[in-house]
Amino acid sequence: MYPLEDTIVAVSTPPGRGAIGIVRLSGPRAFEMASRVFRPQAGSLPAGDVGTAEMPVAWPVRRVLLGTFVDPAGDEPIDTGFLILFQAPRSFTGEDLAEFHLHGSPPVLRAVVDVLTRLGARPAQPGEFTYRAFVHGKVDLAQAEALNDLIQADALWQARSALHHLQGHLSRTLQAWKADLIELIARYEAAVDFGEAENMQFFEPGEAERRLDDLIGRVADLLATYRQGRALREGLRVVIVGKPNAGKSSLFNALLREPRAIVTPLPGTTRDFITERLIVDGLAVELVDTAGVRPTLEVVERLGIERTLRQIAEADLVLWVLDGSVPLDAEDDAVYAVIRDKPFRAFRNKTDLPAAWPPEAFTVRYGTPLQGSISCETGEGVADVMDVLRAAVRDVQQTWRDHAVVVTNARHEACLRRARQALQRARYGIRTQAPEPIVLEDLRSALRALDEITGETDVEDILGRIFAQFCIGK
Known part of the structure; x- marks a missing residue:
């Protein structure tokens, strides 16, 4: 991973022009370098607070200083602005850290970074400040990942759930579970080391199994939030399906309020899936238009249908569009066969044309009622489809309200599954009176899986993958 002995520098504000641009400098030489490029304005240094003897510059920390940034090679001014010093360990990185608040001109920001690199700072890698x-x-x-989620959020509820994890709610829950596990492990280790020789009893009858049952239940409850939690982090995935020429792309465009997908009277126009993002009541919705499902020998269309099936498998909600102007047929039956086990809502399209079947015919044929009838041509009923999306969004939001902690991250979910499996093996071992070292190893496996979420198990490749997803300067 990244070396820690260097002083690193990067622009921390987004690329482009703006009112303010921030350059961040962190590491053992941060204050010394800051003192070489910053000239405080007369009277900007407050009386009294002059730092400590260990600081390379006698400037106050955690105060805003006004002055001029210069190139020390010739003392040429670069910009006027603010300098804020944060002394270790009371900084974001835990190191000495300097923040330069300048005007948001790209040439100015580049000039300051160039000067600092000439003085010995190293350009920071993506996520390196957060890594430190x-x-x-x-x-x-887990909090580091939440910070990146918060930065990347494009919807309010995505930001809200990320902030919840950043504030440590998930971490504190896991710490409580790990404390229980560590106590169980300690007792089992004592039983292995001393129990047989000294005839000591470390558990009341049934106590270990009861405690494991309780812990398994808590892990299972948290895992049950993942389907809705993933939608908070990644967006609710809504897939539009139907047979060819049912009006899927027309509904897709109507929901987006723009002609994103090509619409023609010819069946099979859509050969691949198209995705667009909507924000519905503060939650991201990933809307997917798909190729029509039907038996076909045409190679390209068949590939599109195969991709449709994969999209259905990953969907949180399926919108089934039926052509109300032609009779229900085997192609509709084929669609139902692939979505019957997914949450779906069915809409009869083309109410602007004579109806070929009543809503009751759908109920008789498929055992579930139609959600409604619509016309993508006139816009009739499209608001009802939006109401379905809003209801799905409310379900996700309610899950977040109903639980102190929600799992939103696929990596966390995988670790929790491994922890639950290890705990279940340990419980089985107790019930079958397996040797204590075997039970002990399963308990340790559960602890390692939980540690992996918060990073207390140092797995180099995991850390590399996570921090590489960050922007430079964070």
């Missing part, structure tokens, strides 16, 4: 915060114990790995 992780290494110095300012955040754990």
